[in-house]
Amino acid sequence: MSAENHSDAENDPYFITCNPDYDTTIEIFKFVFQAAYIFVAAVLHYLILRTVLWKNREEFVGNSFFSIYAADSIVSFAILLLDGFVNRPLMFIPPLCSIFAPIFAYPNLFWKLVMILSNYLKAAKSMTQIFMSFNRMTCAVWPLEYLQMWRNRVKFALLTIFITPVGAIFNLVVSRILIASIYGGFRNNYIRKISWASLPFQHLIFILVAIFFTIICTIIAVYALLMLKSSTNSVKGAERSLCIANIILSIGFICAAGAQAAIVFCSFCQGFLLFMIHIWCIDFLNVSSPLVMLFVSKHFRAKVLGFKTAKVFMQSK
Numbered sequence: 001m002s003a004e005n006h007s008d009a010e011n012d013p014y015f016i017t018c019n020p021d022y023d024t025t026i027e028i029f030k031f032v033f034q035a036a037y038i039f040v041a042a043v044l045h046y047l048i049l050r051t052v053l054w055k056n057r058e059e060f061v062g063n064s065f066f067s068i069y070a071a072d073s074i075v076s077f078a079i080l081l082l083d084g085f086v087n088r089p090l091m092f093i094p095p096l097c098s099i100f101a102p103i104f105a106y107p108n109l110f111w112k113l114v115m116i117l118s119n120y121l122k123a124a125k126s127m128t129q130i131f132m133s134f135n136r137m138t139c140a141v142w143p144l145e146y147l148q149m150w151r152n153r154v155k156f157a158l159l160t161i162f163i164t165p166v167g168a169i170f171n172l173v174v175s176r177i178l179i180a181s182i183y184g185g186f187r188n189n190y191i192r193k194i195s196w197a198s199l200p201f202q203h204l205i206f207i208l209v210a211i212f213f214t215i216i217c218t219i220i221a222v223y224a225l226l227m228l229k230s231s232t233n234s235v236k237g238a239e240r241s242l243c244i245a246n247i248i249l250s251i252g253f254i255c256a257a258g259a260q261a262a263i264v265f266c267s268f269c270q271g272f273l274l275f276m277i278h279i280w281c282i283d284f285l286n287v288s289s290p291l292v293m294l295f296v297s298k299h300f301r302a303k304v305l306g307f308k309t310a311k312v313f314m315q316s317k
Contacts, residue, residue: 010191013105014178018097022184030183031092037287038084044290044304045077051304059303064150064157065135069293071161072128076286079121083283086114087187094184101186104179112177115188116169119199123165125285126206129253130213131157136243137217140224168206171197182272200264207257214250222247241296248292249285256281 052060052070060066090096104111135157139146171194180189192198221243259278266274294301 010176011107014176015105016101016179016181016186018094018101018186019181019184020094022094024094024184027092027094027184031088034088034092034283035084037283038080038088041287041290042077042080042084044294045073045080047304048073048290048293049077056303064147064154065132065139067154068128068131068135068157068161071158072125072132072289075121075124075128076289079118079125079282079286082114082118082121087118089185091183091185091187097185101179104186107176111179111188112172115177115190116172118188119172119203120165120169122203122282123168123206124161126203126210127161127164129210129250131161132246133214133217133221133250136246137221137224140221140243165206168199168202170194171199171202182275198264200260204260204264207253207260211254211257214253218247218250245292245296248296249289252281252284252288256285 049070052066052073060070090100135150138149142149171192172190175193176191178189178191179186190199225243256278259274259281262274263278294304
């Protein structure tokens with residue numbers, strides 16, 4: 001959402017009135033509930049990143065899927081930290097509104113960086129979904145050629161994941177970032193500098209492209225796995241588990257895409273409820289990602305959580 005033409009002077013303060021109609025106790029309870037699963041998920045992402053990038057780097061970094069999944073985990077971890085420490089407290093802890101709203105009413109570099117980074121990470125999440133889906137499809141369709149196929153393409157995938165999202169935030173970089181009242185607190189908003197570059201529409205483009213790749217790749221991957229005979233299965237059980245995990249995450253991503261589409265196209269749907277549904281969909285993606293991976297893979301769960309009994313299942317480099 002953007003606040004267009006509110007003020008001709010970009011440096012003018014943009015004051016809001018904190019909504020007193022929201023009960024402080026109830027709002028803080030909402031925050032505590034969200035903070036509980038946000039920080040649990042953040043800890044799991046940290047443990048996964050520690051395992052993949054440091055503790056068992058020689059085992060996992062050589063696997064293209066886990067290299068891409070680590071990028072996805074970095075993105076989710078950063079989103080959860082921003083939400084847990086900045087965005088959600090300012091939305092759901094009413095006493096903070098009267099403290100920080102007057103500060104962020106003026107142009108503020110920190111507040112601008114928060115909005116830019118939040119939206120950059122949201123777009124990056126779409127990119128990781130594309131490459132994880134494509135990676136699993138290639139593994140199911142070409143199990144023998146899979147390792148060699150991705151050996152020289154992982155770096156390209158990672159660069160694309162982290163560079164492409166710049167296309168979703170360029171308007172934020174040049175626009176005035178301000179605040180908008182919501183619930184008992186406030187959230188970030190902006191005065192659109194480039195009129196045609198709508199932030200929700202830009203995110204929708206990223207999501208629709210990701211949905212297209214996700215649906216096509218998932219259908220092909222499932223079909224390929226069903227066609228594989230168990231007696232001649234070249235894809236190990238762990239690879240099947242990774243495909244299943246990606247399918248589950250794809251379902252959550254489609255739900256998030258539906259909420260984003262409603263924000264862009266459904267004018268009569270606009271309101272706090274839709275905003276909250278969109279938040280929950282994004283939370284589902286970031287919170288379910290480590291849970292699903294740990295649930296479907298015994299070996300990965302053992303490595304991440306420190307279990308001593310685990311059978312090695314990774315493909316050789």
